[in-house]
Amino acid sequence: MNDLTLMRSFRAERVKQDPAVRAAARRALEARFELATAGAPALAAPAPRRRLFSRNRRRFLAFASATALAAALAGAVVLSSGPTAQPAAAEVLRETAAVAAAADGPTPVPDPGQFLYMKTKRVELQEWVPGEYTASGGGLIPDTSTPQGRELSRKEPFTAFVPWQEEEWMSRNEPSRSRWVMGTPRFLSSAERSRWVRAGSPLPSPFGGRKEARGFPGGHVVEARRGVMDVETISGHGFRDFSSLPREPKALRLAIERRQPAGKPLDDGQVIAELWDILDKPNGTPALRAAVFGALAEEPGMDLDRDASDLIGRPGYAVSYENQRASDYQQAGIRVEYIFDPETSELLGRREVVADPRQVFPAKDRQLFPWQQGIEAGTVRREVAYLQAGIVDSARERPHGRSEPVATTDPR
Amino acid sequence: MAENQSDSDVIDASLAEPSAFGLIFERHYDAVHSYLQRRFDASRADEIASQTFLVAFDGRSRFDRSRPDSRPWLFGIATNLARSHRRHELVELRAIAAISPEGVAGIDGVEARVDAERLRGPLARALADLPSEEADVLCLLVWAELSQPEIAEALAIPPGTVKSRLSRARGRLQSALGLRPGADPVAARATSNGGE
Numbered sequence: 001m002n003d004l005t006l007m008r009s010f011r012a013e014r015v016k017q018d019p020a021v022r023a024a025a026r027r028a029l030e031a032r033f034e035l036a037t038a039g040a041p042a043l044a045a046p047a048p049r050r051r052l053f054s055r056n057r058r059r060f061l062a063f064a065s066a067t068a069l070a071a072a073l074a075g076a077v078v079l080s081s082g083p084t085a086q087p088a089a090a091e092v093l094r095e096t097a098a099v100a101a102a103a104d105g106p107t108p109v110p111d112p113g114q115f116l117y118m119k120t121k122r123v124e125l126q127e128w129v130p131g132e133y134t135a136s137g138g139g140l141i142p143d144t145s146t147p148q149g150r151e152l153s154r155k156e157p158f159t160a161f162v163p164w165q166e167e168e169w170m171s172r173n174e175p176s177r178s179r180w181v182m183g184t185p186r187f188l189s190s191a192e193r194s195r196w197v198r199a200g201s202p203l204p205s206p207f208g209g210r211k212e213a214r215g216f217p218g219g220h221v222v223e224a225r226r227g228v229m230d231v232e233t234i235s236g237h238g239f240r241d242f243s244s245l246p247r248e249p250k251a252l253r254l255a256i257e258r259r260q261p262a263g264k265p266l267d268d269g270q271v272i273a274e275l276w277d278i279l280d281k282p283n284g285t286p287a288l289r290a291a292v293f294g295a296l297a298e299e300p301g302m303d304l305d306r307d308a309s310d311l312i313g314r315p316g317y318a319v320s321y322e323n324q325r326a327s328d329y330q331q332a333g334i335r336v337e338y339i340f341d342p343e344t345s346e347l348l349g350r351r352e353v354v355a356d357p358r359q360v361f362p363a364k365d366r367q368l369f370p371w372q373q374g375i376e377a378g379t380v381r382r383e384v385a386y387l388q389a390g391i392v393d394s395a396r397e398r399p400h401g402r403s404e405p406v407a408t409t410d411p412r
Numbered sequence: 413m414a415e416n417q418s419d420s421d422v423i424d425a426s427l428a429e430p431s432a433f434g435l436i437f438e439r440h441y442d443a444v445h446s447y448l449q450r451r452f453d454a455s456r457a458d459e460i461a462s463q464t465f466l467v468a469f470d471g472r473s474r475f476d477r478s479r480p481d482s483r484p485w486l487f488g489i490a491t492n493l494a495r496s497h498r499r500h501e502l503v504e505l506r507a508i509a510a511i512s513p514e515g516v517a518g519i520d521g522v523e524a525r526v527d528a529e530r531l532r533g534p535l536a537r538a539l540a541d542l543p544s545e546e547a548d549v550l551c552l553l554v555w556a557e558l559s560q561p562e563i564a565e566a567l568a569i570p571p572g573t574v575k576s577r578l579s580r581a582r583g584r585l586q587s588a589l590g591l592r593p594g595a596d597p598v599a600a601r602a603t604s605n606g607g608e
Binding site for chain 1: 430434437441442446465532535550553
């Protein structure tokens with residue numbers, strides 16, 4: 001036996017042709033044909049890949065972990081290469097794209113008359129003056145050049161992290177329905193909470209009870225009581241039709257760029273936000289979801305946290321992007337974390353973290369909002385966990401046949 | 413008949429009709445993928461193989477159409493793409509070297525299959541220790557089954573350079589595997605400078 005014979009037998013056992021992998025590669029190439037036929041510039045793109053940890057790789061890692069080499073291996077995986085996004089984030093996103101592409105099961109696109117159902121849990125920093133306004137994420141500065149503004153400026157708002165559960169029944173041709181059920185607010189200090197209790201525990205909008213129903217003109221209020229708002233509206237909660245979006249990452253990004261008004265450059269973080277907006281809807285096909293993950297992998301400036309968890313504690317990976325410039329999409333100084341399960345490609349949550357309080361809460365505003373001085377770097381300003389999605393036949397139905405409200409509350 | 417066309421003709425046709433390039437994929441994907449599977453873990457091999465054809469398609473106008481066979485060109489692209497993954501290749505090879513049974517000096521009188529298994533670790537170690545340009549030549553020869561002139565074409569280097577790299581690579585390999593008189597694979601492993 002010589003060296004070449006030995007080499008020919010080395011790892012020969014792992015040469016296997018998987019028709020699914022081959023088909024994915026062929027599809028990626030065909031997408032490129034379409035792009036070329038359409039006259040778009042030729043672009044190199046990452047290809048679909050298989051699961052994050054294929055069986056072989058999983059076995060390999062398990063075996064290697066028994067040795068002192070495990071740490072070195074883990075480090076090498078973290079430092080893997082990627083062209084534009086931070087290497088580790090890009091790599092994980094590409095791998096998750098392959099997982100998404102391989103997903104089976106029916107595409108969750110409702111037929112006419114059916115509804116797309118989504119349930120989420122949310123928390124948001126809110127400031128509110130009961131019966132007047134509720135400001136999301138920060139505070140409201142009344143316009144003191146008007147009598148109403150001057151009167152409003154004399155009222156002292158409450159500020160707290162407000163949790164709620166949201167259910168949506170979305171239809172493109174039937175009245176859509178939204179149901180919000182508030183949880184217990186978490187105040188920035190016990191003194192603030194005491195002041196709120198002394199004021200009668202007034203809730204932010206739309207949780208204030210029946211009087212809030214006035215905020216939904218033309219809608220049918222199914223239920224409105226303290227902590228609960230349930231309303232059907234003729235318009236507003238349809239869902240986007242994704243059928244015309246490209247299924248190839250580069251082409252998808254191109255489609256986003258082409259939607260931009262002439263002369264308006266893309267904002268900082270806009271592409272990432274728009275891609276996630278597609279991903280967090282339940283009616284994306286596996287191919288589209290794969291394209292979104294693939295396109296995210298090409299966005300520069302994303303970091304990876306392999307030890308993240310979502311609002312309800314589910315473990316996952318988070319890719320994040322910190323806005324450097326204020327834009328229509330995000331304030332400067334906010335880091336947005338996108339949390340998902342890389343093994344299934346399932347979305348878990350999204351959160352906005354105050355990365356630089358000085359940018360998020362400028363000094364001039366802090367005089368108006370003393371509570372902002374207590375907000376430290378790392379504070380989560382807004383967060384959502386995706387709990388459940390599916391298709392139902394009516395706006396009274398939930399997936400798995402549940403028809404009654406899943407929660408009621410009286411937040412105190 | 414498209415099946416009877418040379419790769420060169422097919423690529424030429426794909427300049428006007430992009431989908432014609434699908435035939436190049438059908439002809440050569442399995443070979444390129446197999447070559448990459450020998451070098452990388454499954455998911456990385458999948459990715460590089462797919463990317464090879466995307467890069468080839470995008471660059472098809474630059475293909476030298478005087479050459480009827482596109483295999484050297486495709487393997488050249490795959491090898492270039494693989495270079496950015498060399499670090500992973502090394503990590504895996506060293507892992508195999510670390511977890512495989514110890515190699516022993518001498519292989520006389522032992523069945524080839526057993527030898528291959530026993531020398532798996534030292535071979536992985538030796539491959540990891542090869543300079544990447546020598547490793548590329550060796551891998552293209554053995555796993556892509558390219559001839560030396562085809563390797564020269566794939567890597568855009570003179571045939572003489574292929575020959576000398578191959579000679580050096582094989583020399584290192586044989587020495588590390590104890591396939592030369594007096595060489596002990598265990599000793600070779602112990603003195604390697606490519607360890608953790």
